[in-house]
Amino acid sequence: MRDIRLGRRRILIDGVPSLVMSGEVHYFRLAVRDWGDRLDRLVEAGCTAVATYMPWLVHELPDGSVDLTGKTGGHRDLTGFLDLAAGRGLAVIARPGPFVMAELKNEGIPYRVYERHPHVHPVTWDGAPAPTRTIDYLAPAFLEEVDAWYAAIMPVLAERLAPNGGPVAAVQLDNEVGMLSWVSNSPDLTDGVLADFAAWSGGAFGGLSPRGPSGPGSLAFHHALGDYNRDRYARYFAFLRERAEAYGVRGVPYLVNIHGTGGGRGRTYPIGISQLYRAYRGQPQLTSGSDHYLGDLTVGNVADLYVGNAFMAAVHDADQPLTSLEFEAGTGDYGEDLALMVPPSALELKTRLCVAQGNRLINYYLFAGGVNPPLDLPAGDGNDRVAFTGERHGFAAPVDPEGRTGPAFAAIRSVLSAVRGAAELLADMDEEHDDVALGFVPDHYLTEYAYPGDAERRAVVADLERFRGMGSRDVLARALLLAGFSFPAVDLQEDFGPGRVLVLGSATTLAAPVQRRLAAYVLDGGRLLLAGMLPGRDTDGAPCTILAEALGLSAGTPVEGTAEFFPSVRAEGRAEVRVGVLQHLSAPEAEVLVREAVSGAPVGVRVRAGSGQAIVLTCDYPCHLDFWTGLLALLGARPRHTHDAPVPGIVVTSTAGPGGQRLVHLLNVSPVDQSLVLSRDGRPLFGGRGIDLPARSGLMLPEGVGELAWSTCELAGPGLLRRRGTGDAAQVGERLLTWPDDPAARGRTVRLDQERPAPGHSTPSNGS
Known part of the structure; x- marks a missing residue:
């Protein structure tokens, strides 16, 4: 029996802070005779846990019954797989859906659910059917079906929970909730959802057509729709947890998977945080886990991963640790076309960065490939299998479908050897931060929906996408990280106190409450670096210059570079540089730091307001590390x-x-x-x-x-x-x-008789 709890942003196993290193193995894609080998490969790699989806689509039979013991096929013997993992001392991270994705058809939902309840497939803008196989999460008919699925699977997990002497150490609720409607820009707009939204908003948008909002009030509507969905998803997760607990799953942590990376970048990852954080923030024994597919880790995207972790932590409570539930492993050749080949070193770099930032659980996904079994009833869709990837699945994994190990396997084994060497320390350590914090505005990521016919909404989204988070051209966060700063993030939609220099990538849209907080922060002695545009409007499009007025600033219309116009700026004592966009500032009492090269108009100033100060930079200055460290030094912040x-x-x-x-x-x-x-x-x-x-x-x-x-x-x-x-x-x-x-x-440990320096450095007087 083991007691597994979340506390102090740690995973406590029998009261001891612990790291959990896991790999994803899909039993339903493997012959039973291969289960032991794949679990042995996990142990060999240094993992202490196995994670697996438990697909409703796989376990439900044509008559609606559920097989979890393998009576109708070995690939359905979930109980046998759990017991085999327990026999090898592996903890289990259970992922029973109802949605599981994993390239399964219907995202893992049985065909029967759609056939019996066609209305659960939502409509979206202009009443069109949603283009993805998503479902209205709160449709009563769907919740009844989910309850029946949980009634079948949760007792199996409950019998094998760690507190009961079994291997199941944590349970993930659903998977990537809200992702499908976001990536297709297709919010659920069924009649039931619209009625619920009207009640939630107090009927504030009765004059708009929610299925085709444009014109006056559309910006406020879009903002409210995103915020409403946060509540909707929170209610859905609350239902799932309540039903899981009702069927006996109590005493282990619950997990929520955060989606959002794409194209080797994490710039959109905070959209997933924005969508789901209300569902888990402050919820006892529940935390979020990242789901990232960044490919290689390079100078260009290392800040994406760092900031993603920081933004996750910014909306966690004091007990919720960071975890990663889908930590990309393998070559990245998902299409078997050799269009992408991620070097094994990426696994080492990403693992090292995540454990340094306090990730207590990492699940390598996908660790082992397999074979997609046939559907019980032919679908007539070209392959009649449970997934759309063909027969073989996970061909890019460290262990391929035939059980052969590739370079990524050796990389995992190598980095986990290093992690194990310091595991007792890492499990009970926290990252040390410099005198800088990156501002996180969750509402800047309420951009998942934009009615195609609303040009004003599209323009606002484009503005937010350009300047938010990591800053224009991602320079802000990249410069901080590569200049040596280690930094947390701060949720600016919640109250925050004085302390670190606050750094914010700002668009022209910034909600009035956030502007008021920032203005009060500076006036009360805070230090602010604002990079991007000077905010001038609220989320509903109304003029809002609370922060600008507090700083004694005003700004002109942004000036864009074109194929024939090349705006350039010059910082004091530095060469002229070209920028893509700039905004002139009027700042009669300010110290000018950066000017437009031709007109001399200020585009970067330092102001004192109240007992605090701010630097406002309204151009997308390049990633010259000494320039950015110089700005922060003016505010009293230097990297340790x-x-x-x-x-x-x-x-x-x-x-x-x-x-x-x-x-x-x-x-x-x-x-x-x-x-x-x-x-x-x-x-x-x-x-x-x-x-x-x-x-x-x-x-x-x-x-x-x-x-x-x-x-x-x-x-x-x-x-x-x-x-x-x-x-x-x-x-x-x-x-x-x-x-x-x-x-x-090479290849051995030796004593030092005489120390010598590394190339290019002097010999130290002594060492250890």
Whole structure:
């Protein structure tokens, strides 16, 4: 029996903070004889848990009965698979839907549900049928069907919960709720939803046609529709949890999967957070998990992952930890066309960054491929199987459908070896942050719906998409991270206090309550860096200049670059640079920092207001790291960690635990090998020793751990150090050679008789 709880943003197993490293294995896509092998591969890779979807579509038979014991086919023997996992000491993360996606037809919902209740398939704009196989989540007929499915599967899980001595350690409720209607820009607008929306909004939009809103009031309507859906999804999750608990699933954490990455980027990921955070924020023993498909991790998208984690944490309560429920694994060749090949190093980089930011659970998806079984009744859709991917599925996974391991398997095994070496520390550590926080405005991501016939709505969405979150051209967050800052995010729609310099990528639309909070923050002594456009309107399109007036500023119409017009700006003491957009500022009392090159009009100013100050930059200035660190230095913020690496691409942060123990996390996401000396608050770390960091690699270096003052080797476990790239370890107290280019260091652990510097650095006087 195990007690599994969420507390202090940790996963507590029998009261002990723990990391859970998992891989997704779909039993229903494997022959029973292969289950043991795939679970053994999980253990070999270093995982401690297995996650799996449990598809309603697979387990329901044509007569409506449910087979969970394999009576009608081994691929349905869920109980057998759970028991096999338990026998190997693996925890189970159960994902029973009702939606599961996973390339299954109907997203895992039985055909019968649609055939018996055709009205649960929603209509959308202009009364057209929704183009995806989604469902009106709160349709009574659908909820009755879901209750019947839960009545079948939840008792099976309840019997095998960890508190009852079984393997089931957590249960995910549904999957990617709201994603299908978002990606198709097709909100559910059935008669029932419209009636519910009218009641929720107090009939405020009776003058508009909700199925085709445009014209006066449409901006307010679109905003309200997105906010209404947050409540709708929250009610749906509450129903699922209540029914799961009614059927005995109590005493383990519940999970909600957050969708939103695409095209190798995470710029739209906060849309998923915005849609669903009301469903889990503040809910006991329930937390969210990321679902990210970023492909490689590079200088271009590393900030996407970092900011995604930070925004998730910004809407968690004090007990809810970060998790990742679909952590992309494998080559990324999902179409079997060799159009994409993700290097194995991406797995290492993404894993290292996520554990540094406090992810307590990572589920590698998909860990093992398999075969899609046939449907019981032919669908006449070209393959008559449960999924639309053909016979083989998961061909890009670390373990392919035939059980062969690929390069990604070795990458998972390697990085999990490093994570296990520091797992006891990581499980009870929190990321240390600099004197900077990134502002998160969830309502800036209420852009999932825009009526195609409403030009004004489309223009507002485009403006928000351009400037929100990570800033225009993503420069704001990327510059922070690659300049050495480690930072949290702050939900600006909730009350926040003084403290760190607040950095916000701002569009021309910013809700009046948020403007009031920011104005009060600065007037009361806060420090603000606003980059993008000076806000001038509320979410309903009405003029709103509360923040501008508090700062003593006004702004002109944005000036756009074109194929024949190249707006350029010049910062004090710097070369002129071209920008894509700028906005002139009127700031009679301000210190001008950046001007338009030709007119000399201010586009970047520093103002003092009340007892605080703000820097407002109204152009998309390039990602010149020294420019951005200079702005923040004017506001009194500097990164604790600095280094002398010659090429941008080093990410550095640190985690700290009880008693002053610390891990310094270094990533090189650049494509070149780098050598650097790392400093904290201006003082060299690790005795000033140079650290070699090959291209696309990472390190977790200990400080103040037990008797160890510091080391440029990673931990191999309590009291052990390990050389990078080998399995060799030595007791703390042995002095280890750490330069991978030294022939004596390859493949073994050696003592140091005489230390030498890394290339390009001086010899330290002593080391550890």
